[in-house]
Amino acid sequence: MQRYWDSPVSWGHAGIFLLGALAVLAVVILFVTYAIYFERKVIGWMQFRQGPNRTGPLGLLQTVADVAKLLLKEDTIPAKADKALFILAPALAFMPSFLVLAIIPYGLHLQFADLNVGFLYYIALSGITTIAIVIAGWASNNKYALLGGMRSAAQMISYEVPLVMSVVGVAMMAGSLNLRDIVLHQAGYFWHWNFIPQIVGFAVFVVAAVSELNRTPFDLPEAESELVAGYHVEYSGFRFAFFMLSEYIYVYAIACLGTILFLGGWNPPFPQLDFIPGLIWFALKFACIVFFLFWIRATLPRLRVDQLMGLAWKVLLPLAIANIFLTALGIEWFGKGG
Amino acid sequence: MLNFNIDFTGEFFAFFLLAVCAIVGAVLAVNFTKVVHMALSLAFTFVSLAGLYVVLQAEFVAFVQVLLYVGAVTILMIFGIMMTKHQSEGQERGRPLLETLAAIGCLCLFGILFYAIRSAGFAKPDVPLPDNNTLSIGKLLYSTYAIPFELVSVLLTVAFIGAVALAKREEDQP
Numbered sequence: 001m002q003r004y005w006d007s008p009v010s011w012g013h014a015g016i017f018l019l020g021a022l023a024v025l026a027v028v029i030l031f032v033t034y035a036i037y038f039e040r041k042v043i044g045w046m047q048f049r050q051g052p053n054r055t056g057p058l059g060l061l062q063t064v065a066d067v068a069k070l071l072l073k074e075d076t077i078p079a080k081a082d083k084a085l086f087i088l089a090p091a092l093a094f095m096p097s098f099l100v101l102a103i104i105p106y107g108l109h110l111q112f113a114d115l116n117v118g119f120l121y122y123i124a125l126s127g128i129t130t131i132a133i134v135i136a137g138w139a140s141n142n143k144y145a146l147l148g149g150m151r152s153a154a155q156m157i158s159y160e161v162p163l164v165m166s167v168v169g170v171a172m173m174a175g176s177l178n179l180r181d182i183v184l185h186q187a188g189y190f191w192h193w194n195f196i197p198q199i200v201g202f203a204v205f206v207v208a209a210v211s212e213l214n215r216t217p218f219d220l221p222e223a224e225s226e227l228v229a230g231y232h233v234e235y236s237g238f239r240f241a242f243f244m245l246s247e248y249i250y251v252y253a254i255a256c257l258g259t260i261l262f263l264g265g266w267n268p269p270f271p272q273l274d275f276i277p278g279l280i281w282f283a284l285k286f287a288c289i290v291f292f293l294f295w296i297r298a299t300l301p302r303l304r305v306d307q308l309m310g311l312a313w314k315v316l317l318p319l320a321i322a323n324i325f326l327t328a329l330g331i332e333w334f335g336k337g338g
Numbered sequence: 339m340l341n342f343n344i345d346f347t348g349e350f351f352a353f354f355l356l357a358v359c360a361i362v363g364a365v366l367a368v369n370f371t372k373v374v375h376m377a378l379s380l381a382f383t384f385v386s387l388a389g390l391y392v393v394l395q396a397e398f399v400a401f402v403q404v405l406l407y408v409g410a411v412t413i414l415m416i417f418g419i420m421m422t423k424h425q426s427e428g429q430e431r432g433r434p435l436l437e438t439l440a441a442i443g444c445l446c447l448f449g450i451l452f453y454a455i456r457s458a459g460f461a462k463p464d465v466p467l468p469d470n471n472t473l474s475i476g477k478l479l480y481s482t483y484a485i486p487f488e489l490v491s492v493l494l495t496v497a498f499i500g501a502v503a504l505a506k507r508e509e510d511q512p
Contacts, residue, residue, distance in 0.1 A: 013348070085374070116472045117397045124388075124401040127409025131381060134416055138374060146420065153413055160409070177472060 020112060024101055032248040033063045039294045046298040073237040078141060081234065085139035090235070090242035093132035096125040097246040097253070104256045105180045107266050107278045118179035119167055122257060123160060126212070129246060130156045133231050136243070140234035148230030151220050151305065158312040159211040159218075165320035166204035169327040170194050170261050179257075183265030190269035195262040197330070200323040202262045204316050206292075209254045211312070214247070215293060217300040220308060255289040263289075352393050360386035373419045381412040398472040 037052065037060065044051025052059035077086055103118045105111035115121055130153050137149020171177050173194065174185035186193050195202045211218040232243050259265060263285045266278030303311070363383030370376045384407040391400035468474040479487055 082372075082374075085378070115397060116470050117401050120398070120401040120405065124404035124409060127405060127413070128381075128385070130409065131378075131413055131416065134413065134420075135374070135378065138416070138420055150417070150420070153417065157410070157413065175473075176470075 024112075025098070028098070028101065028249055028252060029245075031252055032245060033067070035248055035251065035290060036063045036066075038290075039297070042291065042294045043298040046295070067241065070241040071238050075237040075239065076234075078234050080141045082139040082141065085135050086234075087239075089132050089136035089139060090239040090246075092135065093129050094242045094246040094249075096128040097249040100125050100253050101249070101256075103179060104253070105183065105260065105265065106256075106282055108180070110279070111180065114178070114180060116176070116178045118182075119164075119171065119177050119257075119261070122253065123164055126250070127156075127160070129250070136235070137231035140231070142234050144228045145231050145233045148233070152214060152231055155214070155218065155220060155308060155312075156212060158309060159208045159316075162204050162312060162316035162320045163208035163212060165317065165324065166201040166208060167261060168320075169198050169201040169323050172324070172327050172331060173197065179260050179265075183260055183267065186264040187267050188271060190264065193262065193264035193267070198262065198323070198327070200319055200326070204320045204323065205258065205262065208312075208316060209258065210293065210296065211308075213250055213254060213293070215251075216297040217302050218308065219302060220305055251290065251293060255286050255293070258289045259285040349393060353390070356386045356389040356393065359383075360390065374416060377412055377415045377419060380415075381408050384408050384412070396471065398475055 040062070041051040041059075052062035055062045055065045077083060100122045102112045103115050103121050105114075133156075134149045134153045137145045137147075137152070140146070170182060174182040176182060176185075182194075214220075232240055235243060259282060265285075266282045268274050268276060268278075268281050360383050363379045363381075363386060366379040367376045367383065370379060385404060388400040388403040388408075391397075391403060
């Protein structure tokens with residue numbers, strides 16, 4: 001990026017940036033389309049039913065049809081809503097979710113921005129989506145939406161703390177917050193990947209990440225049985241589609257981050273296997289994490305509100321801090337990467 | 339004094355866009371009537387300022403700014419506003435004398451700042467800036483400035499415990 005920084009701006013550079021962004025958008029939309037399809041299929045199989053199988057061969061076009069329906073739907077805005085904010089909120093939720101994808105390194109040379117504070121960038125921008133959710137709940141002028149928005153903000157702020165703390169151990173071992181350096185640090189056999197020396201951090205990261213994504217068992221902001229649908233009760237049509245899209249893009253981003261921080265990124269499990277391109281290893285690990293998210297959604301019941309906050313502050317945070325101390329001791333006694 | 343020599347680099351465009359965004363956010367924050375709108379435009383200013391830090395290659399400061407001011411402070415403000423009443427406040431009567439004085443004061447401040455910035459010389463540091471500035475910030479913070487850092491963390495812990503104690507006392511006597 002630096003080389004575009006100091007040179008005069010031309011249409012060519014702008015075109016390169018535009019093409020890059022469009023390519024990522026295309027990949028992400030493809031991912032979201034088929035993540036929704038596989039989520040419904042996987043949960044269907046786990047619950048001993050078929051899942052979508054009518055639209056297109058094997059139901060492959062089901063999500064396409066759903067999206068088309070959302071786009072053609074009438075766009076309603078409640079009469080007493082705060083119109084400007086009601087319209088702004090879905091866009092505000094989507095923008096940061098797409099921006100966080102800029103720093104993800106898929107391979108050694110396949111990355112848009114090589115930022116030296118990569119992880120911090122993700123955490124900082126995902127906070128903006130929280131604002132958008134609260135604003136959506138408030139602007140709808142509906143008590144269920146407001147409650148959902150409030151819950152969501154409280155939950156996302158509480159779980160951000162253990163999420164950041166759990167990654168501190170990884171940053172200490174790699175000596176950097178740069179995502180590429182973190183992956184390079186994990187080169188070698190699969191026991192060099194961070195999920196074994198940082199097993200406590202990994203566990204805290206997974207729980208906090210599922211909660212950050214507002215997915216079952218932590219989907220209290222959208223608890224259908226108590227809140228109708230949460231902060232997007234009043235939304236329909238393509239505004240609703242935008243909220244869903246940003247939610248699934250965060251699934252994509254968190255799965256990428258989990259792969260990079262704890263599962264060795266594009267490194268193969270054995271150095272002998274490095275004739276297979278790194279992108280394939282990355283995709284395999286990524287798919288495992290996404291499948292894991294679907295799996296727990298299909299099998300675990302939802303938590304109660306009071307238990308949710310207790311879990312973040314009384315269990316995950318002390319565990320994450322203990323993990324930082326243990327990592328510091330380990331580095332002191334055995335040297336880096338011990 | 340007024341020699342503006344500009345070459346149209348990416349940095350120039352980024353600076354101008356972000357500076358305009360920061361100013362627009364600040365002006366809107368003063369002019370909106372609904373408190374939630376004000377908080378949001380303030381958040382917009384914070385984000386633009388973070389962008390300016392990125393232009394200055396201070397990524398760490400930039401994203402900590404977004405994390406704390408946008409992610410925490412603004413959400414706290416919005417939370418507080420939502421808990422209070424929903425209707426917008428009535429317009430206050432204008433006070434012409436006060437407004438004129440304020441305008442003169444603002445113009446003077448702008449003049450002083452503009453003169454100071456245009457006449458100041460920014461000497462280049464002797465040693466070249468480090469490549470990875472986040473790493474050097476961390477090293478300085480935990481070696482040279484370790485004691486101030488620890489003092490600040492003690493201060494924060496005291497404030498934290500104090501807040502919990504105050505909240506607890508209110509809970510005890512309903």
